[in-house]
Amino acid sequence: MMKSAGHTLIASLTPIHSVILKNHGRLFPNLIYGNHTKSRKLHCYHQKCQFHKENIMVASRYPPPRFSVAPMMEFTDNHYRTLARLLSKHAWLYTEMIAAETIVHQKGNLDQFLAFSPEQHPIVLQIGGSDLDNIAKATQLANSYGYDEINFNCGCPSPKVAGKGCFGVRLMLDPKFVADAMSVISANTNVPVSVKCRIGVDNHDSYNELCDFIYKVSSQSPTKHFIIHSRKALLNGISPKENRSIPPLKYEYYYALVRDFPDLQFTINGGINTIDEVNAALREGAHGVMVGRAAYSNSWNLLGHVDSAIYGEPPSSLTRRQVLEKYQVYGDSVLGLYGPRPNVREVIKPLLGFFHSEPGNGAWKRKVDAAFMECTLQTIKSFFEKTLGAIPDSVMDSPITQVPIVFSDVFADAKNLLPPPYTVREEEEELLYG
Numbered sequence: 001m002m003k004s005a006g007h008t009l010i011a012s013l014t015p016i017h018s019v020i021l022k023n024h025g026r027l028f029p030n031l032i033y034g035n036h037t038k039s040r041k042l043h044c045y046h047q048k049c050q051f052h053k054e055n056i057m058v059a060s061r062y063p064p065p066r067f068s069v070a071p072m073m074e075f076t077d078n079h080y081r082t083l084a085r086l087l088s089k090h091a092w093l094y095t096e097m098i099a100a101e102t103i104v105h106q107k108g109n110l111d112q113f114l115a116f117s118p119e120q121h122p123i124v125l126q127i128g129g130s131d132l133d134n135i136a137k138a139t140q141l142a143n144s145y146g147y148d149e150i151n152f153n154c155g156c157p158s159p160k161v162a163g164k165g166c167f168g169v170r171l172m173l174d175p176k177f178v179a180d181a182m183s184v185i186s187a188n189t190n191v192p193v194s195v196k197c198r199i200g201v202d203n204h205d206s207y208n209e210l211c212d213f214i215y216k217v218s219s220q221s222p223t224k225h226f227i228i229h230s231r232k233a234l235l236n237g238i239s240p241k242e243n244r245s246i247p248p249l250k251y252e253y254y255y256a257l258v259r260d261f262p263d264l265q266f267t268i269n270g271g272i273n274t275i276d277e278v279n280a281a282l283r284e285g286a287h288g289v290m291v292g293r294a295a296y297s298n299s300w301n302l303l304g305h306v307d308s309a310i311y312g313e314p315p316s317s318l319t320r321r322q323v324l325e326k327y328q329v330y331g332d333s334v335l336g337l338y339g340p341r342p343n344v345r346e347v348i349k350p351l352l353g354f355f356h357s358e359p360g361n362g363a364w365k366r367k368v369d370a371a372f373m374e375c376t377l378q379t380i381k382s383f384f385e386k387t388l389g390a391i392p393d394s395v396m397d398s399p400i401t402q403v404p405i406v407f408s409d410v411f412a413d414a415k416n417l418l419p420p421p422y423t424v425r426e427e428e429e430e431l432l433y434g
């Protein structure tokens with residue numbers, strides 16, 4: 001039964017797909033976890049084909065277009081994702097990056113790193129790493145948590161990650177390793193896999209070099225979805241924060257990828273701050289849009305519009321008061337779940353941008369600071385009682401206002417700057433087919 005399902009699928013595959021599937025069986029038999037005999041391996045190989053079929057089904061469970069909230073270390077934790085889900089039913093939520101090593105070494109303590117509530121679907125786990133064995137084990141360990149996709153980090157420029165750790169954006173210089181890692185991840189999970197990367201590193205920043213990376217990774221592994229943070233990373237001399245603002249955004253590279261790789265899915269990321277800009281990117285042909293900082297620092301105005309402005313749902317009547325009531329129930333239920341953590345400060349952190357630009361925001365922030373100084377603060381309920389008086393009822397009880405549509409042409413401009421089309425160089429083809 002399994003065999004014929006695999007065979008049917010193989011019959012419909014292109015030569016490139018066949019190479020990928022052969023590579024799975026040939027290159028990574030030891031990295032498919034479980035106690036496999038020879039016939040078990042064969043079963044796994046065919047099961048792998050089945051996995052791909054399931055992947056397609058899993059992917060179609062959620063309707064396009066796809067709006068997502070970016071992975072942000074120390075920010076997109078369970079608390080933030082709970083708040084984000086109260087504001088948007090449809091946004092895809094990414095975890096913070098978790099190193100494969102952390103998952104493997106914290107094996108007895110995994111809930112703290114990987115558990116999430118069922119409401120958070122669709123949710124993507126982002127992992128990072130440079131050791132195939134640990135990447136395989138981490139993927140396997142994450143399976144029981146039921147993430148909807150596994151994403152591999154090839155974009156982080158932090159010295160701890162891209163320097164000492166030799167992963168993150170540094171991996172863009174080693175597409176062969178990324179393809180191997182993606183094959184290993186895919187071989188150990190039954191959900192889709194994706195890569196998040198930059199458009200280049202240091203002086204490896206031409207459009208052709210970016211295409212070589214995409215071509216090698218997508219043709220030598222099952223990766224069909226790439227999230228493109230549309231600026232390069234500079235590895236020497238600037239901080240991770242500066243690496244998110246100093247290198248210029250080049251959306252023209254993103255749209256050129258959409259043009260040159262019609263069989264792949266690309267999500268655009270970087271510097272997109274409003275719902276109008278999200279829609280403008282989609283209008284110009286983006287397959288998906290990912291927003292990071294704006295979705296955190298201005299969550300109400302950004303995420304509150306996602307379901308209606310992007311997914312076509314009726315305008316929401318939800319108020320901030322209703323969201324906070326639900327968030328309080330969540331917050332008080334998780335305080336101290338893991339000994340001293342999470343504490344009140346950690347649970348409140350995602351709310352710090354909740355009243356962005358609203359009357360009372362400044363006074364509320366001062367009350368928040370004062371409340372954090374008190375040692376007696378024990379519950380989210382008491383925290384709200386102490387601070388929310390600073391916010392007028394009109395702000396607490398208004399639904400999300402419909403913003404006037406402002407047409408942004410930033411992406412149309414990018415399409416006027418497209419680089420010449422990519423053509424696969426002969427040496428790349430030889431590498432693949434020998």
Ligand SMILES: Cc1cc2nc3c(=O)[nH]c(=O)nc-3n(C[C@H](O)[C@H](O)[C@H](O)COP(=O)(O)O)c2cc1C
Nearest residue numbers: 070071072073096097196229270271272291292293
């Ligand atoms: C505080 C912070 C932490 C981040 N951590 C991660 C991370 O763990 N993994 C990752 O791929 N990108 C990470 N990023 C980058 C974001 O995912 C995103 O690519 C970047 O912020 C650009 O998008 P934006 O302009 O919409 O914020 C982080 C960004 C910030 C601001």
